[in-house]
Amino acid sequence: AVIKGQSVEVVSQYKYLGTVLDEELSFEANTDAVRGKALQRLYFLRKLCSFNVDMSFIKMFYSCFIESVLTFSLICWYGSLNLKNRCKLGNIVKVCSKLVGTDLTNLSQIHVTRATRKAQLVLSDSSHPLHRNFQLLPSGRRYRLPQCRTNTSTHSSRQPLALLMNHCSVLSDFCFVLFCSVYCLDYAAVVQQIASRGQ
Numbered sequence: 001a002v003i004k005g006q007s008v009e010v011v012s013q014y015k016y017l018g019t020v021l022d023e024e025l026s027f028e029a030n031t032d033a034v035r036g037k038a039l040q041r042l043y044f045l046r047k048l049c050s051f052n053v054d055m056s057f058i059k060m061f062y063s064c065f066i067e068s069v070l071t072f073s074l075i076c077w078y079g080s081l082n083l084k085n086r087c088k089l090g091n092i093v094k095v096c097s098k099l100v101g102t103d104l105t106n107l108s109q110i111h112v113t114r115a116t117r118k119a120q121l122v123l124s125d126s127s128h129p130l131h132r133n134f135q136l137l138p139s140g141r142r143y144r145l146p147q148c149r150t151n152t153s154t155h156s157s158r159q160p161l162a163l164l165m166n167h168c169s170v171l172s173d174f175c176f177v178l179f180c181s182v183y184c185l186d187y188a189a190v191v192q193q194i195a196s197r198g199q
Contacts, residue, residue, distance in 0.1 A: 019073050027077040031085040034070060038092050041065045049099050062096050062104070071110055075118060078111045 001008045013022040013029050020030035045066065048058050070089055078086075089107055097104045122128045 017073070019077060025080055026082070026085075027080050028085055030077055031081060031088055034072070035088050035092065037069045038066050038089075041069065042092065042095065045096060045099055055101060058100055059102075062100055066092070066096060067104075067110075070107060071114075074107065074111055075115050078107060 001010050011023075013020055015021075020027070020033055022029050045058065045061060048061060070092065081089075086107070093104055093106055122130050125131060
């Protein structure tokens, strides 16, 4: 391929800022890489449990060494995962929950929470590149839904975010983009959060 007069090699996948991008934006290779790293650290978590270490220390170890790996740039790719890949990562959290002896926050909830935090930052900064993607309708209460022609756009954060804001008085869920063309949002988590707020 040629971009601005320069020849660029076309590859099936590319690692950028620690995240593996593939040509279909399915993030399957990235999921396998994340899962492999987490499984390596899971061995040490098992060892700690066998030594009867205090549970507070075990939870700290999980948070620092396993959860941090599972959630690295999570809001950029988690929404694009299919059910199979989500289960791969979710099963690791379940195993850790059994070892720790308490329920740990699942990745879907973490995804929504972090996306919410990022949304608040984006919409409070009018100079942010993504701020202009959200336009109010003439009524001033509902947001305009973007037109989508491809599946990638349909599964982008902009449309479900607009739908969410149209149903909630307070902005809640948004997926910030680390890579220009990657917009992701976990639909199931959004629906659950809307329902929990008593819509």
